[in-house]
Amino acid sequence: MSALLDHLPEFWQGLIVTLQLTAASFAGAAVMGLVIAALRVSPVPVLRGIGTAYVETLQNLPLLVLLVLAVFGLPEIGLQAGLQVTATVVIALYEGAYIAEALRSGVNAVSSGQGEAARALGLTFGQSLRHVVLPQALRTVIQPIGNIFIALTMNTSLAAAVGVVELTAAANRVNLLEAQPIPIFVGAGLAYAVIAACAGLVTGRLERRLAVVR
Amino acid sequence: MIRVQGLNKWFGEHHVLRDIDLHVAQGEVVVVIGPSGSGKSTLCRCLNRLESAGSGEILIDGVPAPVEGRELARLRADVGMVFQAFNLFQHKTVLDNVMLAPMKVRGLSRAEAEKTARDLLARVGIAEQAGKMPGQLSGGQQQRAAIARALAMRPKVMLFDEPTSALDPEMVGEVLDVMVQLAADGMTMVVVTHEMGFARRAADRVVFMDDGQIVEMAEPNAFFESPTTDRARNFLAKVLTH
Numbered sequence: 001m002s003a004l005l006d007h008l009p010e011f012w013q014g015l016i017v018t019l020q021l022t023a024a025s026f027a028g029a030a031v032m033g034l035v036i037a038a039l040r041v042s043p044v045p046v047l048r049g050i051g052t053a054y055v056e057t058l059q060n061l062p063l064l065v066l067l068v069l070a071v072f073g074l075p076e077i078g079l080q081a082g083l084q085v086t087a088t089v090v091i092a093l094y095e096g097a098y099i100a101e102a103l104r105s106g107v108n109a110v111s112s113g114q115g116e117a118a119r120a121l122g123l124t125f126g127q128s129l130r131h132v133v134l135p136q137a138l139r140t141v142i143q144p145i146g147n148i149f150i151a152l153t154m155n156t157s158l159a160a161a162v163g164v165v166e167l168t169a170a171a172n173r174v175n176l177l178e179a180q181p182i183p184i185f186v187g188a189g190l191a192y193a194v195i196a197a198c199a200g201l202v203t204g205r206l207e208r209r210l211a212v213v214r
Numbered sequence: 215m216i217r218v219q220g221l222n223k224w225f226g227e228h229h230v231l232r233d234i235d236l237h238v239a240q241g242e243v244v245v246v247i248g249p250s251g252s253g254k255s256t257l258c259r260c261l262n263r264l265e266s267a268g269s270g271e272i273l274i275d276g277v278p279a280p281v282e283g284r285e286l287a288r289l290r291a292d293v294g295m296v297f298q299a300f301n302l303f304q305h306k307t308v309l310d311n312v313m314l315a316p317m318k319v320r321g322l323s324r325a326e327a328e329k330t331a332r333d334l335l336a337r338v339g340i341a342e343q344a345g346k347m348p349g350q351l352s353g354g355q356q357q358r359a360a361i362a363r364a365l366a367m368r369p370k371v372m373l374f375d376e377p378t379s380a381l382d383p384e385m386v387g388e389v390l391d392v393m394v395q396l397a398a399d400g401m402t403m404v405v406v407t408h409e410m411g412f413a414r415r416a417a418d419r420v421v422f423m424d425d426g427q428i429v430e431m432a433e434p435n436a437f438f439e440s441p442t443t444d445r446a447r448n449f450l451a452k453v454l455t456h
Contacts, residue, residue: 043282116264117301117360121315121367122291124284131314136305 003178004187014170015191021088021156021166022195026149028092033099038129040104051100058097064158066090071162087159095152102144106137139210146203150196157192167191215240215371215402216261221270223256223426230256232426234270238371243403245413245434248423249449254406255298257423258375261404262293275370291319294364298376300356302348302363308335309344312363320367327366334362338392354385358392365396372396374405410453414438422446 004011039051058066070090071083081089110133118128160169171188175181216238223231230253238244246254259265261272263279263286272279274293280286303311312331316322322330335341338358340351348356357377364372374393378386390412397403397416407413413420413434420437422430422445430437430446438454441447 111299111301113297113299113301114303117295117297117303118315119287120262120264120290120293120295120297121363122287122289122319123315124287127318131318132303136303139305 003174003180004183007174007178010170010174011167011187011191014165014167014188017084017165017170018153018156018167018191019195021084021091021159021164022149022153024088025091025095025156026152028089029095029099029148029152032092032096033103034134036096036100037103037107038126040100041107041129043125055097055100058094059101063091063094063155064161066094067158067162083162083164084159087156087162087164091152091155091159095148095155098148098151099145102141102148103134103137105144106139106141107133109140110136139207142203142207142210146199149199149203153195153199154192215242215275216404217271217273217276218257218261219271219273221257221260221267221272223253223260223265223268230426231260231268234428236421236428238402238404241400241402242418243397243401243405243416244419244421245417246404246406246421246423247408247410247413247449248429252423253426254423255375258373258404258406261371261373262290262295264295287319291315291367292370294367294369294372296357296360296364296372296374296377298379300348300353300360300380302356302360304348307345307347308340308351308359311348311359312366315363316366330366331362334365335359337365338362339388352385353381354388357381357385357389361389361392361396371402371404374403374407376406376408378407378409408453410438422449424449 036051036054039047040055042048042051067087067090070086074081074086114136115128115133118132119125123131156166157168159166160172165173167188171184175184178184216236218234218236221231221234222229234257236244246257248254256265260267266281274289279289302308303314306314309328309331312334313324313327316327316330317324332341332344335344338361340355340358340362343351343355343359348359351359377393378389381389386409390409393403393405393412394416405412405417417434420432420434421428422437422441424445430441430443432442437446438450441450
């Protein structure tokens, strides 16, 4: 236990980086997911193709591979950025593919009559998506997106492998000094569990508040 | 107002509309009847391009219907449509349903749109339902809200695609009353329906379709009293005996 308590500042610093990674990459993933989902349901075949290619590429490669490629590959082509920034961007792009798929299933769950009615009123495709279809789609996919948020939180620990000192990396460093893996990693695990539990609470509330009367 | 020339439409191998020619004059009420699968709903949906035409020409107010994009959206803004399944936006109140398109498409301010919307909801007799969600309304109320939503765009033409087919019998009347009133006010209307009473009462012309073709076209009295084709006679014998 003292192994944990003696190193609270290190843990705290790691937790802050984890929270930064989670928040920033989830925001990026949400924007990316929205754009890609819009492409995937577009009436224009070329745009649909781009959306599909994006999802297939990013979903079918392990995040760790993407992280390593970005951290070591991007400087080769002259793109230099901090480790944490690179990791945030890679996680955002990767999770964006999952959010896009969740949103698309939500769009498919909205009855086709809703989009037809919107278009029959003269709304453009983009307007009907924005004002009619997506708001309803979002309500049906709150839970899956909450799950993606939790998975994303856990996935930020892979950033440790490319040198970002987030919670897992911080725990590992403390363990190298103290050699007490059980209390140290149980402590780190509990911190992740608290983040995930908060996400679960929020999604549950949102779901109840935004439920559509049918 | 609407001119359809040589319209053909296929769903795969299935030839659903065959050489349709139809002209609807300003202020005219045309009622389209016929057995299920005769292509009447498809014809209605082709008029605002919810279905694309296979071949042929559709002119709205003298202008060929655009194929896609913003021009098509502009055409649809002028052509109101009422669906069998109402299709009210489930996540918005009745009032917001009516206000959405005038604000986003016509650029009306919130205050202007709300005034028009409340007037229209009063006109279709559901003013007190304005703040409710669609799911809280009866079918008849929902369909009247949908008519108000279409009217809010001040359309030149109104299309009705079986507007009473999904309603409980006691609610059919309230929707038909609104439509009869609309017809009396001079709205140009194309109505696909199974309500023969409405056709008699409100139609200027009845179009009878079967197997993707317009089989007969006449004034309601002439059509119901003395149909000229066997197919129309058979159809009427079936629907009017009850």
